[in-house]
Amino acid sequence: MKAPKTFPPGKGQVLYAKSKVYIHVTSNKNDNIPGYLTIVKPFPDSKNDELIISFIPELDLSIEDKTTLDYFDLYGLDGEKNDFYSNNKNDINGKNFPQIIRFIDRPRISSISSYAFGAVINQLYTIQVRPKKTSLWEGSIILHPKQENDKLPALFFHDDESLGTKREQKLKNQNFEPYSENQIGGNSLYWGGDRFISCLKNYATLTESTLETGMFLINCTQEDAMNFVPNILNNDQNKDDNSYDFNAEVNQVLTTAKWNLLTGLASITGFAKKQINNAIDNKILPQSLQKYVERSEVKKITDDFDSASVYLAKWALSVQEEAEKNRKMIIGNEYYKELISVELGDKFIELTPLEVSKAARRGKMNKEDWNKFFDSNGSLQFTIHEIIGQIFHSGLEEDIRKDAWLFLLGVFPWDTTVSEREQLKKSLENNYIEYKNSWKADLTKQENDAFWKDQKVRIYKDLKRTDRDVDFFKSSKGDDSDDDYDDDYDGSYWNEEDEFGNETLFHNKNLLVMRDILFSYNELNYNLGYVQGMCDLLAPLYCVLKDEAITFWAFSNFMERMERNFVRNLSGMKAQMVTLTELVQFMLPDLYVHLEKCDSSNLFFFFRMLLVWFKRELSFLETMDLWEIMWTDYYSSQFILFFALAILQKHSKIIMKTLKGFDGILRYINDLSGKLDVQDLLTRSELLFLKFKQMVELIDRTSAGTSFNSKQAGEPVKPISDELRTLLSKEIVIEKEETRTSETPFG
Amino acid sequence: MAGQKKTLLKVIILGDTEVGKTSLMQQFINGKFSQQYKATIGADFLPKDMIIDDKNITMQIWDTAGQERFQSLGVAFYRGSDCCVLVYDVTNLKSFENLTSWRDEFLIQANIKDPDNFPFIIIGNKIDLEEGKRLISTKKAQALSNSLGNLPYFETSAKESVNIDQAFEVVARCALKQEEIMEFNDDYTDAVNINVDDDNYNNCAC
Numbered sequence A: 001m002k003a004p005k006t007f008p009p010g011k012g013q014v015l016y017a018k019s020k021v022y023i024h025v026t027s028n029k030n031d032n033i034p035g036y037l038t039i040v041k042p043f044p045d046s047k048n049d050e051l052i053i054s055f056i057p058e059l060d061l062s063i064e065d066k067t068t069l070d071y072f073d074l075y076g077l078d079g080e081k082n083d084f085y086s087n088n089k090n091d092i093n094g095k096n097f098p099q100i101i102r103f104i105d106r107p108r109i110s111s112i113s114s115y116a117f118g119a120v121i122n123q124l125y126t127i128q129v130r131p132k133k134t135s136l137w138e139g140s141i142i143l144h145p146k147q148e149n150d151k152l153p154a155l156f157f158h159d160d161e162s163l164g165t166k167r168e169q170k171l172k173n174q175n176f177e178p179y180s181e182n183q184i185g186g187n188s189l190y191w192g193g194d195r196f197i198s199c200l201k202n203y204a205t206l207t208e209s210t211l212e213t214g215m216f217l218i219n220c221t222q223e224d225a226m227n228f229v230p231n232i233l234n235n236d237q238n239k240d241d242n243s244y245d246f247n248a249e250v251n252q253v254l255t256t257a258k259w260n261l262l263t264g265l266a267s268i269t270g271f272a273k274k275q276i277n278n279a280i281d282n283k284i285l286p287q288s289l290q291k292y293v294e295r296s297e298v299k300k301i302t303d304d305f306d307s308a309s310v311y312l313a314k315w316a317l318s319v320q321e322e323a324e325k326n327r328k329m330i331i332g333n334e335y336y337k338e339l340i341s342v343e344l345g346d347k348f349i350e351l352t353p354l355e356v357s358k359a360a361r362r363g364k365m366n367k368e369d370w371n372k373f374f375d376s377n378g379s380l381q382f383t384i385h386e387i388i389g390q391i392f393h394s395g396l397e398e399d400i401r402k403d404a405w406l407f408l409l410g411v412f413p414w415d416t417t418v419s420e421r422e423q424l425k426k427s428l429e430n431n432y433i434e435y436k437n438s439w440k441a442d443l444t445k446q447e448n449d450a451f452w453k454d455q456k457v458r459i460y461k462d463l464k465r466t467d468r469d470v471d472f473f474k475s476s477k478g479d480d481s482d483d484d485y486d487d488d489y490d491g492s493y494w495n496e497e498d499e500f501g502n503e504t505l506f507h508n509k510n511l512l513v514m515r516d517i518l519f520s521y522n523e524l525n526y527n528l529g530y531v532q533g534m535c536d537l538l539a540p541l542y543c544v545l546k547d548e549a550i551t552f553w554a555f556s557n558f559m560e561r562m563e564r565n566f567v568r569n570l571s572g573m574k575a576q577m578v579t580l581t582e583l584v585q586f587m588l589p590d591l592y593v594h595l596e597k598c599d600s601s602n603l604f605f606f607f608r609m610l611l612v613w614f615k616r617e618l619s620f621l622e623t624m625d626l627w628e629i630m631w632t633d634y635y636s637s638q639f640i641l642f643f644a645l646a647i648l649q650k651h652s653k654i655i656m657k658t659l660k661g662f663d664g665i666l667r668y669i670n671d672l673s674g675k676l677d678v679q680d681l682l683t684r685s686e687l688l689f690l691k692f693k694q695m696v697e698l699i700d701r702t703s704a705g706t707s708f709n710s711k712q713a714g715e716p717v718k719p720i721s722d723e724l725r726t727l728l729s730k731e732i733v734i735e736k737e738e739t740r741t742s743e744t745p746f747g
Numbered sequence B: 001m002a003g004q005k006k007t008l009l010k011v012i013i014l015g016d017t018e019v020g021k022t023s024l025m026q027q028f029i030n031g032k033f034s035q036q037y038k039a040t041i042g043a044d045f046l047p048k049d050m051i052i053d054d055k056n057i058t059m060q061i062w063d064t065a066g067q068e069r070f071q072s073l074g075v076a077f078y079r080g081s082d083c084c085v086l087v088y089d090v091t092n093l094k095s096f097e098n099l100t101s102w103r104d105e106f107l108i109q110a111n112i113k114d115p116d117n118f119p120f121i122i123i124g125n126k127i128d129l130e131e132g133k134r135l136i137s138t139k140k141a142q143a144l145s146n147s148l149g150n151l152p153y154f155e156t157s158a159k160e161s162v163n164i165d166q167a168f169e170v171v172a173r174c175a176l177k178q179e180e181i182m183e184f185n186d187d188y189t190d191a192v193n194i195n196v197d198d199d200n201y202n203n204c205a206c
C-alpha cells in the first residue's frame, strides 16, 4: 500500500500506538496519568526522522482518536486480519507501508495544561529502556531530548492493563516465543515497551551504548558514538585512523558531564516544576490557575517542590506507605504465623467472646475505695503501681474525679501529704495569675499584637461551639437545642458583651473562664498557640475540676502529651497513624488486607478520634471514663492506640463482610459515634495489649537467640519496628511545636 | 446505566472556619439548625436523596474542616467531586477574600482536568444577621462570582433556612451535568471491554 498524499487538516497518521502507558507523577498510584504512547507522521511529506513520538493522556483524547489508538494498540500496523508476526521492515516512504491508514489529531510537542508531551525523532538524543524484569515493576522508557535541560518523564508500560500487550503476549506464548524482541540486559520476557523499540527501529537507527545497558542513541552521530559506544569507536578508528583526532582527556570529562545529566534522569518533580515555572513565566495557564501560581507562597513551593502544602497533601499517603514498608515483614510471613500459633495457640490472635466476658471490667472506684488508699495525713499507703492499676481496671466514680484527676494529670505528685498539696496549690495559683496578667494587664498586646488578636478570634469561634449541649456550658439565655428551638427569638440576646466590649455570644460564664485559661495557656506555650480541638480537651477538665488555676495546670500537663497532636506539620499525628496502621497489620492482618483493598489502609477515619481522644465520638461522661484510664499509663503511654485497635477488632467481621470501599468504611466508622461501648472496648484493649506484648516477647526471644529458627524458615528474622516497640513504653511521647518566628503563619 | 440506577453525586463544601458549612449541610439534609454543632475536625459526609427532572439522585455532601491546619486532610476527600460549594460569611471580610484561594486549592488538589469548566457555586451565609454587621454587599459578591466565570451565587441563612433548598438544587443540577460528562467517558471504556470479551482476548493464560 502506498503512503497517502494528503492528510485531513490538522491530522497526522498513526504508525504506532500503545495503550495504558503511564506517567507516575508521584509514588502514589492514584496520581498516575494513563495515556497512549504513539508514533505519528505529522505531514504527508514527513521524513522518518521527522516523525513525532508522543505521550497523550487518555483524558486529552477525543473519542474518535481514542478508538483509533485502541485499534492500533490491539492490532498493530497491519490490522486484525494479518499475522501479528509479519514484522516486516516498514518504511513509510517505501513499499511495505502499513496496511492500516488512520489519522488522529496531530500531537502537540508540549502542553502546559496537561501531561501530554512529544518529541520529533531528530530532536531526540537517546532513549533509555528499562525492560520489565519482574512482575512487581513495570517496564519503562525515558526519552532524552538533545536539549539537555529538557527532561521528560519516564513512561511506564502497565502490561496487565493494556489489551494490546496482552494480546501480543498471548500470541507469542502460543508460538513458544515468549521472549523480548530486543534483548536488553539479558533474556527478558516480552513486555509492552518491546514492540515500541522494534517499531522505532523501522524509522531510526538505535545504537545501544556499551557503557550502560538499555541506553540507546537515536540516529547517533559519530561523535556521539565515540562518547557512548567506545567499541564502535575502536572499530571505526581501525578503519580510518585520522578522522577522530581528539583529546581523550577532554572527551572523558565531557562524557561524564553528559552522563551525569542523562542519568540524573527525568524525575517528574523536575518536570512538573519546569512546567509550572514555564507557565508562570509565559502566563499561559487558565486564568484561575494563573492567579494561584502568582501568589508568593505558591512560587515558593515551585522553588522547593517538596515543601509545605505538597508535603501536607501527601500526608495520608505517606502514612500508608511508611506502614507498608513493614507490611511484608508481618503479613503473610509464614514463619511468624507459625511461630505464634505453635507457641501461643492456634487462634491466639483472635478474641473469643468467652475471653472478653471473663476479662470484664470491675465496678468503678468510689469515695470509700479511694480513701482507703490514703492515711490520715493524706499520704498514699500503697504503691503508685497499685493505685494506678486499680484505677486502670475500674475507673472512677464522678465524685472522686476532682481529687484523683489532679494526681493522674501530674498536678500533684502521688507521694505528697495534704499539707504539701495545699502549699503546692497556693504556688500554682500564684504562677497562674502571672500568666493571666501577662495578657490581661497588657493593653498594648490586646490592641496591637496581631498574633494575639488572631488567637482571640480563633478561641472565641471555638468556645462558642464547645459542648453547648452539656449543662455546664449551656447558654444562660435558655436552651436552644434542636428540639425546642425558639422561634420567637429576636436576636437581641446575642449582644452580650465581655469586659472588652466584644460580643462573646457565650452567655455562659464558664466559657469565659475557659477563655481565660486558653489565653493564659498561650502565654505559657507561645509557640503552639491555640489550635482547633484544644477546647475539646479543656472542657471536661474544667467541668470536673471547676477551679480556674488548677484546671489551667491540669490542662497544661495534659497538653504535654497532647501537643504532638497539634504541631503545625502534623508529624505527631502522622507518627501515631503510622503506628496504628502497623499495629493493625500485626494484630488484625486479615482486616488490614481488606482495608487495603478498600483504599482505607491509611486509617483516615481515626484522625479525629486520635486528635482529641474520642471526644467527638463519645458522650461527655464517657469521654471522662476513657481519658482517666488513658492517663494512668498503666501499660502504655499510647494505650489510646489499643482502644482504636479494639474498635477495629470488634467490627472487623462486619467490615470485611459488608464494606467494599473507602466511602463505605468512612461512613461506617463515623456512624459508630455515640454507639461505642467504652467498657467493652477497654476490656478488649487490654486483652489486645497483652497479646501484643506476648507476641513481641516471643518474636524477640526467637530473634535474640541463634539464627537457627530463621534459617529453618529460610527467612531472615526481622525485629519488631521501632514504632510498635514504643507501644510497650509507659514514657509519654513528647513533641513540641517549633519556635514561633515572625514568619510563622497564625493558623 | 442511567435507567434505574441512582446517580451518586459527590459535592464538597469548602470555606473558612466558622462560616457555617456544617450548619448549611445540616439545614439542607435534616432541616434543622442548632447552636450545638462543633467545629469540624477531619471530614464527614451525609447522603441526601433528591429527584431532579425525574432522575433519582443521591447527593453525597462532604463537610470539611475550615481551620488551616486541618485543611490538608480535606484534600484526601476532594477527589471525584462533581461540584464544589464555596461558602463565606457575609459579616466576615476575610472569609470572602479567601474564596478564590479555596477554589484554586481545590482545583489543584482535586486534580481537576478541565478547571475552567468545573462547576462551583458561591454561597454567602448568615444573611439573617443585622444589616449593620454585613460587610460584603450583594453587588460585591456578584462581581466576584462573575469574575470567577459567572458562577451561580446565593445568599443564605442556615439559621433561618433562607434560600437553602434553592441553592442546593442548583448544586445538584450542576453536579449532575458534571457527572454526565464523566459518565460519558466511562461508558466508552466499557464498550471497548465488551468487544474484547467477545473475542476472549482478556482470558489469556499468560
Ligand SMILES: Nc1nc2c(ncn2[C@@H]2O[C@H](COP(=O)(O)OP(=O)(O)OP(=O)(O)O)[C@@H](O)[C@H]2O)c(=O)[nH]1
Binding pocket: A464, A465, B015, B016, B017, B018, B019, B020, B021, B022, B023, B024, B034, B035, B037, B038, B039, B040, B041, B064, B065, B066, B067, B125, B126, B127, B128, B129, B156, B157, B158, B159, B160
Ligand atoms: N446567625 C447565623 N449564625 C450562623 C449561621 N450559620 C451558622 N451560624 C453560626 O456560625 C457558627 C459556625 O457554624 P458552623 O456550621 O459550625 O461553621 P463551619 O463552617 O462548619 O466551621 P468549621 O467546621 O470550623 O470549618 C456557629 O456558631 C453557628 O451557629 C447563619 O446562617 N446565621
Ligand SMILES: [Mg+2]
Binding pocket: B021, B022, B023, B038, B039, B040, B063, B064, B065, B066
Ligand atoms: Mg464545620
